[in-house]
Amino acid sequence: MDVLFFFEWLDTSLLAQISKAYGGVFAVVQMFHLLSLAMLGGMVLVGDLRLLNILMTSVSSEEVIDNTQKWFTVALTVMIISGIFMSSAVAMKLYYNEMFWAKMASLGFGIAFVYLIRRPLLKYDHDTINPWTLRLLALASITIWFTVAASGRWIGFS
């Protein structure tokens, strides 16, 4: 399905008018985007390094996962909202940017991974889950989210 129509609409939307005309507003939104990226990274790392038995080993992994999951969702929501606003400033350019689509693919994969695999699995008592499953889950999660961040940064270079 070609989504060109969506980018054409976004390029002429009110969001685009604001993001193109007011550099200060764009910078503030970008700050929220980067801060939510940092927060998301922190939650992913703390949770996954705990699953790998590297960090906060004196706290139960259930407790760590429970706490980090809430703030992960907050960070992801802010990242998506601010990301749509930022995209509106260069909507057509992004549509033809391969790295942008790499980021969207990894982001989509990351969201599916978290809400369809990681969370449902970690609802069970962690002692009943094979330790290697937990380790693989943690490594996959770190890899996916760092790929999302890295591909996002490379949009600017490509």
Next chain:
Amino acid sequence: MLNEWLLAFARWLDTFSWSTQLHESYYMYAWIESTHVLTLMVFLGMLCVIDLRMLGLIFPKVPASVIAEKLDKPMMIGFAVMIITGFILYFAIPVRSTQSIWFRIKVVLLIAAGINALLFRNRMRASTDTWDLDRVPPKRIRVGAGLSLALWSGVVVTGRTIAYDWYDCHKELPYFMYWVAGCVDEMASYQ
């Protein structure tokens, strides 16, 4: 006088062939900048968790000292990589960075955030026995954590805006802005 010294230092760095090569190297520069941004996730991510705990918003059942102690090491590793890559990025574009208002504000905010972190850490260590298990720490600790998040937000936004040329020296700006940005040549031609 300080502006002249800083510019002279930047121009001296600019004479190194490595500086130019790094700036003109597409992949090397991009990789270093990507590493700089990715370690933001490590350093600022850990700091976020610590500050949110100090604000009473996360891990309410875990002692605050445990969070601060356990996350300190990865946070400092992230900080070290960020500082090293930051210096390399400055070395690649020394003159423009020195004359960037945003870079200058970023450095001031970094110093302020560093001082706040030191004071915050000392204050926390001195009083942690009395509130370590409290779900919400005392007001002075929450203020320190809030200030920490605000200062680092400033560092992030000014770091990002360095890329924009809104107040670069080649633009027509008021004398005060030239002075703040350290546009030594433009200040001389103004007079």
